[in-house]
Amino acid sequence: MNAIGLTRLLLPVLALLLTGPASGLAQSDVSADPTGTMLKLSVEEVALLVLQNNRDLQVRRLTPVIVGTFEQIERGAFDPEVFAELEYAKERATETARATGTQFDVEGNEATAIAGIRKFLPTGTTIEGTVEQSRSISNRAPEQQVAKVGITVTQALLQGFGPAVNLAAVRQAEFGTVASHYELRAFTEALLAEAETAYWNFVLAKEQIAIFESSLAVARQQRDETELRIEVGLLPEVEAAAARAEVALREQGLIDARSLLEDRRLRLLRLVNPGPEDSFEAQIHAATEPRMKPVPVQDLGERLQLAAKMRPDLNEARTQLEQQRLETVVTRNGLLPRLDFFVALGKTGYADSFSGSFRELDGNTYDLLAGLRLSRALGNRAAEARHVAAKATRQQAQEAVSNLLQLVRLDVCLAVNELERVRQQIGASAATRALQEETLAAEKERFDVGASTTLLVSQAQRDLLASQIAEVEAIVNYRIAMVNLFLSEGTLLERRGVRLGS
Numbered sequence: 001m002n003a004i005g006l007t008r009l010l011l012p013v014l015a016l017l018l019t020g021p022a023s024g025l026a027q028s029d030v031s032a033d034p035t036g037t038m039l040k041l042s043v044e045e046v047a048l049l050v051l052q053n054n055r056d057l058q059v060r061r062l063t064p065v066i067v068g069t070f071e072q073i074e075r076g077a078f079d080p081e082v083f084a085e086l087e088y089a090k091e092r093a094t095e096t097a098r099a100t101g102t103q104f105d106v107e108g109n110e111a112t113a114i115a116g117i118r119k120f121l122p123t124g125t126t127i128e129g130t131v132e133q134s135r136s137i138s139n140r141a142p143e144q145q146v147a148k149v150g151i152t153v154t155q156a157l158l159q160g161f162g163p164a165v166n167l168a169a170v171r172q173a174e175f176g177t178v179a180s181h182y183e184l185r186a187f188t189e190a191l192l193a194e195a196e197t198a199y200w201n202f203v204l205a206k207e208q209i210a211i212f213e214s215s216l217a218v219a220r221q222q223r224d225e226t227e228l229r230i231e232v233g234l235l236p237e238v239e240a241a242a243a244r245a246e247v248a249l250r251e252q253g254l255i256d257a258r259s260l261l262e263d264r265r266l267r268l269l270r271l272v273n274p275g276p277e278d279s280f281e282a283q284i285h286a287a288t289e290p291r292m293k294p295v296p297v298q299d300l301g302e303r304l305q306l307a308a309k310m311r312p313d314l315n316e317a318r319t320q321l322e323q324q325r326l327e328t329v330v331t332r333n334g335l336l337p338r339l340d341f342f343v344a345l346g347k348t349g350y351a352d353s354f355s356g357s358f359r360e361l362d363g364n365t366y367d368l369l370a371g372l373r374l375s376r377a378l379g380n381r382a383a384e385a386r387h388v389a390a391k392a393t394r395q396q397a398q399e400a401v402s403n404l405l406q407l408v409r410l411d412v413c414l415a416v417n418e419l420e421r422v423r424q425q426i427g428a429s430a431a432t433r434a435l436q437e438e439t440l441a442a443e444k445e446r447f448d449v450g451a452s453t454t455l456l457v458s459q460a461q462r463d464l465l466a467s468q469i470a471e472v473e474a475i476v477n478y479r480i481a482m483v484n485l486f487l488s489e490g491t492l493l494e495r496r497g498v499r500l501g502s
Contacts, residue, residue: 049272050195067180070173085114108138122163124156147357150346158336182316193487204476205261216250239454246458294423310490324394331387337376344369411488419481429471436464
């Protein structure tokens with residue numbers, strides 16, 4: 001199997017353009033309320049809607065189709081060519097007889113028609129077959145009809161010899177198509193990761209609003225209790241300021257949280273594009289629970305190997321390296337002189353009528369021409385410069401592949417490190433939140449017996465709020481870190497059940 005065959009086996013993208021996601025993601029089951037303004041979305045449904053409806057992806061899907069036409073354009077150089085030519089010439093001249101030295105007028109006309117077919121082969125061979133018929137009439141000679149059939153073969157012996165050179169442009173176009181598929185795959189994975197991240201950010205904003213609302217209710221209750229104790233003389237008037245300031249801070253935080261939720265709702269709708277028109281009025285209900293059991297990564301080596309095989313940008317760079325290798329084949333051949341061997345064989349029939357000239361083709365008349373044709377540019381600077389540039393570009397592409405492979409390994413290592421960090425943060429933030437709840441409860445007990453102040457209770461409430469938000473952020477960030485790890489591996493589509501056919 002050649003390199004292109006292997007590459008195509010590694011790049012199963014075309015089916016996505018034709019069929020979309022496979023059975024791993026069933027047809028969309030997005031539910032809406034009777035007014036059509038509420039979308040109940042799971043993270044799997046978000047992935048499906050993005051692959052089906054995202055307009056950026058719809059634009060990018062056409063790129064491999066366009067690039068794929070370049071293969072046929074390059075193969076067109078080997079298509080047979082039919083040609084025809086028709087000439088008519090009329091002459092009136094004065095000639096001198098060699099025997100007598102007298103001058104006489106000559107008047108005549110001649111018509112010639114030529115038709116044929118030629119084809120260029122990948123071996124560097126040009127084959128041409130022609131049929132020619134001419135008719136000449138003169139006042140000094142009888143009418144003559146000449147028919148001729150011939151075949152000419154020209155073979156390049158140095159420059160332009162062999163399929164490796166003549167098929168290089170076709171192979172480069174094929175690699176270009178493969179590279180465009182890898183580019184589409186990379187864009188699709190990045191888009192899917194963006195959509196999942198947007199979904200979890202929306203979930204986080206929703207959770208934060210619930211925390212802020214609960215915290216605001218607690219702050220208002222604390223304010224009311226403080227004002228009541230001030231009224232009955234248990235607390236001085238100055239204690240009210242801290243309680244009221246805490247309510248104001250919670251209201252301020254809730255305003256920002258609601259604004260952030262709206263921002264993330266709009267961004268998520270733009271990605272999934274659920275309706276036929278640009279509709280940003282629909283509300284979203286996130287149906288997937290963000291909490292899951294975090295598992296430590298213990299197979300870093302396998303993930304690095306998987307990324308070296310699956311990352312689409314790395315495979316695209318390897319494909320471009322193959323294109324540059326073919327370019328050096330072409331430029332190296334261009335350094336050679338042009339040496340062609342040609343042979344032409346023909347049969348001719350002479351008669352005084354059109355049909356008679358063709359009947360005479362089986363006579364004992366023929367013509368044979370064979371020879372060599374040599375040409376070379378003096379200095380050949382242009383060809384040498386192109387070859388030097390091609391070698392440097394190929395070396396540059398090799399270095400780019402090595403550099404990108406190192407960056408891919410770095411991406412995976414950083415993603416694993418981030419996943420491990422947020423995994424540990426989940427437990428730590430949960431412990432912190434539990435301790436802050438105990439701290440707040442203790443502070444409130446001291447406040448109830450007059451051993452604490454409203455300011456200290458408010459500070460404990462703020463600390464609890466921060467710990468609650470940190471815990472939710474850690475849970476959601478774990479989900480996002482997993483998405484980024486799969487993206488760094490180049491396996492996000494497969495892990496989401498999107499099967500891409502060959």
